[in-house]
Amino acid sequence: MSRQRKANTKATPKQDPARTFSAASTSPASGRSTTRVTWNTPLFYAIILSLGFSLYQFWQGQSAARAYQEECGVRLEVPSAPGFNEAVISQLGWRPPKLSEERLFEVVDLPGRGKGIVALQDIEMGSLILHESPVLVVPRSLNVDPVSFVAHQISTLSEAEREAFYGLSYVPADAPDVSPAIISTNAVAVGNGGIGVFPTMARLNHGCAGAFNVVYSFREATGEIVVHALRNITKGEELLTTYTDTKRPRHERQAYLSSQYGFECSCAVCSLPPSQSEHSDKQLTKMSTLYGELAAWGAAELSGSQALRLVRAIWALGEQEGYHSERGQLAADAVTVAPSHSDGEAAREWAAEAMRWFAVELGEEHPRVREMQKVFVCPKRSGVWGTRQTERVGGVH
Numbered sequence: 112m113s114r115q116r117k118a119n120t121k122a123t124p125k126q127d128p129a130r131t132f133s134a135a136s137t138s139p140a141s142g143r144s145t146t147r148v149t150w151n152t153p154l155f156y157a158i159i160l161s162l163g164f165s166l167y168q169f170w171q172g173q174s175a176a177r178a179y180q181e182e183c184g185v186r187l188e189v190p191s192a193p194g195f196n197e198a199v200i201s202q203l204g205w206r207p208p209k210l211s212e213e214r215l216f217e218v219v220d221l222p223g224r225g226k227g228i229v230a231l232q233d234i235e236m237g238s239l240i241l242h243e244s245p246v247l248v249v250p251r252s253l254n255v256d257p258v259s260f261v262a263h264q265i266s267t268l269s270e271a272e273r274e275a276f277y278g279l280s281y282v283p284a285d286a287p288d289v290s291p292a293i294i295s296t297n298a299v300a301v302g303n304g305g306i307g308v309f310p311t312m313a314r315l316n317h318g319c320a321g322a323f324n325v326v327y328s329f330r331e332a333t334g335e336i337v338v339h340a341l342r343n344i345t346k347g348e349e350l351l352t353t354y355t356d357t358k359r360p361r362h363e364r365q366a367y368l369s370s371q372y373g374f375e376c377s378c379a380v381c382s383l384p385p386s387q388s389e390h391s392d393k394q395l396t397k398m399s400t401l402y403g404e405l406a407a408w409g410a411a412e413l414s415g416s417q418a419l420r421l422v423r424a425i426w427a428l429g430e431q432e433g434y435h436s437e438r439g440q441l442a443a444d445a446v447t448v449a450p451s452h453s454d455g456e457a458a459r460e461w462a463a464e465a466m467r468w469f470a471v472e473l474g475e476e477h478p479r480v481r482e483m484q485k486v487f488v489c490p491k492r493s494g495v496w497g498t499r500q501t502e503r504v505g506g507v508h
């Protein structure tokens with residue numbers, strides 16, 4: 112700028128300083144305005160000041176990015192800009208669906224299969240379908256006889272609650288006192304080793320592998336069970352959860368479900384024709400084997416990139432099998448691996464994926480989503496940063 116001004120000054124008569132800097136010049140004859148900016152006009156100084164300010168801002172942005180890289184282990188542009196976290200999180204490509212005011216499901220009688228829950232309308236992936244408090248909780252450690260504890264709990268229930276409790280199915284069907292059988296058949300973990308019975312949620316039937324479409328989780332904060340849609344569900348479809356780890360062959364799944372819950376599973380995966388069922392069994396068994404191999408990273412028997420290759424392979428098998436559950440945890444495993452090997456970019460990618468899937472499976476306000484968000488925003492603060500050999504472990508794709 113100064114060189115240009117000097118050159119222009121030389122070529123310009125001193126008596127006409129207006130020619131030293133011309134921002135715009137048009138002929139008056141054309142009828143358009145003529146604007147001349149001289150080196151000593153306020154506009155000239157405003158331009159210089161504005162350029163200087165832009166340069167200062169650029170320098171500030173660069174030094175903020177450097178400081179951020181130092182602090183968080185990942186290079187980002189203008190990380191200090193207001194709303195940065197919100198902006199990056201909104202780029203994840205998934206929005207939690209709005210809570211529906213309408214009832215999304217109803218409990219119905221299913222011919223030959225007892226009761227079940229069906230969708231009353233189309234339900235979007237990640238929707239909160241149900242939240243429910245337990246009618247009965249049995250803590251892990253009791254200093255009284257469990258049978259009398261349960262009897263006392265039941266005596267405190269309202270008539271409607273008691274009816275809901277005794278209306279639940281149970282195994283074995285010929286139990287002399289049905290309440291322990293109802294509890295062992297229907298109760299789910301409620302934290303701290305306790306179990307609870309949730310009469311509506313307990314109406315969810317089982318589906319194996321890619322056949323189940325909802326997941327339940329317990330909320331410590333509210334003491335409720337919540338059920339979320341794992342994928343888009345169409346009106347009239349039965350809502351199915353899973354009672355067990357179904358990453359195993361059909362005969363093993365069915366034997367377990369029959370002995371534990373007293374039914375022969377006829378879900379979509381169990382009903383596949385023999386050749387397809389065999390293929391599906393192989394895929395599910397492979398998933399389980401790969402999970403086992405992935406655990407070796409914990410014992411430092413695998414490099415970071417080997418571990419993440421396994422994560423990607425499990426992910427791909429899940430995609431082929433329509434098995435979309437557990438993806439939050441799978442991505443969260445990668446979120447442990449990547450920062451351990453000081454790979455900030457990979458940590459961010461996997462943290463974004465984990466946030467997205469935890470939000471679908473557990474709800475966007477779940478602590479696991481927040482946990483992943485922290486790593487997404489600043490990988491170096493993950494608590495495991497640099498605990499393993501530095502390595503480019505690779506992102507999601």
Ligand SMILES: [Zn+2]
Binds near residue numbers: 318319376377378380
């Ligand atoms: Zn099945």
